[in-house]
Amino acid sequence: MTSVRFDVAIVGTGHAGAQAAIALRQGGFDGSLALIGEEADLPYERPPLSKDYLSGTKTLSQIMLRPTTFWAERKIVTLLGRRVMQVEPGAHTLLLSDQTTVEYGVLIWAGGGHPRKLTCSGEALSGVHYVRTRADVDAILSRLSTIERAVVVGGGYIGLEAAASLRKLGKEVVVLEALERVLARVAGRELSTFFEQEHRTHGVDLRTGVAVEGILGQDGHVTGVQIAGGEMLSCDTVIVGIGIIPAVEPLRVAGATGATGVLVDQHCRTSLPDIFAIGDCAAHVNRFADGATIRLESVQNATDQALVVARTILGQPAPYDSLPWFWSNQFDLRLQTVGISAGHDSTVLRGDVKSRSFSIVYLKCGRVIALDCVNATRDYVQGRKLILDRAAPSIARLADGNVPLKELSIQ
Ligand SMILES: Cc1cc2nc3c(=O)[nH]c(=O)nc-3n(C[C@H](O)[C@H](O)[C@H](O)COP(=O)(O)OP(=O)(O)OC[C@H]3O[C@@H](n4cnc5c(N)ncnc54)[C@H](O)[C@@H]3O)c2cc1C
Secondary structure: OOEEEEEEEEEOOOHHHHHHHHHHHHOOOOOOEEEEOOOOOOOEOOHHHHOHHHHOOOOHHHHEOOOOOHHHHOOEEEEOOOOEEEEEOOOOEEEEOOOOEEEEEEEEEOOOEEEOOOOOEOOOOEOEEEOOOHHHHHHHHOOHHHOOEEEEEOOOHHHHHHHHHHHHOOOEEEEEEOOOOOOOOOOOHHHHHHHHHHHHHOOOEEEEOOOEEEEEEEOOEEEEEEEOOOOEEEOOEEEEOOOEEEOOHHHHHOOOOOOOOEEOOOOOEOOOOOEEEOHHHEEEEEHHHOOEEEOOOOHHHHHHHHHHHHHHHOOOOOOOOOOOEEEEEEOOEEEEEEEOOOOOOEEEEEEEHHHOEEEEEEEEOOEEEEEEEEOOHHHHHHHHHHHHOOOOOOHHHHHOOOOOHHHOOOO
């Protein structure tokens, strides 16, 4: 059994963990530093997995977060292919799956999440895939030539992006969404309707309000999906995109609080001594969500929380207070979203949906709280300030796509 010690140990080699290590070194931290992750790869970008990497326009080397030599050059020890099984907060130790014991001064937990699995029969058949890691997508790519018809379960961003990528590759695609509209958890009805139409125009058989009852198979391989009402959809591939479960089990066992993920304060501290949590797994109070406790699953949140932790460790603490933003690419559409639309009581459309370049502005009590911008980067850039200013612009001017958002000051 090996035993090692690091001043800072970071669990998770995704966006949050990698960025925390980078920010610490950039900020002058010269203690010992380790990045520990269960994946075999050095840190890579996750968003392209359902976009350019799946559709074959980017390779693994093009999506690496930093060149291979970067980490060793900065004395960041990478312990890959090892899962943290246990955290002992009192002793400040971790137990890894290869039985290594890691002693830490400070622990940054950046475990992200694991894909939520289907619970119906047939989930374990070959040909059923998830889209969370490079290895997940490589498993799809290794079978690409044999894929003719895929059923995508889940009409969230990942499911829709995977569907768009597979259409680009000429595959037949069915999308099944259990709720009455796609993107229901993250966007307003107008945007859902727009993306549903776009997918259908691009040949996707998109169905909403559909419950999956089971995955059917023969000789261990998927052959179809049974949906409620009795219909059987034949397919050779199922891609599941139904969300994640925060990867925080060892922290929870160690006593960390939090209803979903791990609860952190404004400096990303957990309830356990010298342990921070950042990224997809960190539940925090967010003022852009009206003070609700939420987890954000975005590169923005992972990166910004990593910077908050690095600053705290470096002795220059500044609370997490970032305006959330996100993007999604599907077909030739670039969606950019800023703010959190949940809780809005009205919307204003800017531009013409038919032109495929428009924005939906979300308001609450007359104040702008979020924007979804489709092929409308100018609105996305200028709309940020309206949210930060809690602006209450004239609805007529807001709806006029010819009026730049930067001209709509607080009224
Ligand atoms: C297909 C896809 C497309 C996306 N597209 C977008 C997008 O367009 N825009 C956007 O903003 N966001 C997007 N996201 C979300 C974004 O990638 C995540 O929010 C971001 O990666 C979160 O970073 P993280 O470091 O918190 O978690 P992750 O990136 O999930 O990294 C966590 C790492 O920790 C590891 N780990 C977990 N538990 C343990 C353990 N016990 N021991 C060791 N290692 C462990 C995991 O294996 C993983 O490698 C996308 C995500 C996916 C999957």
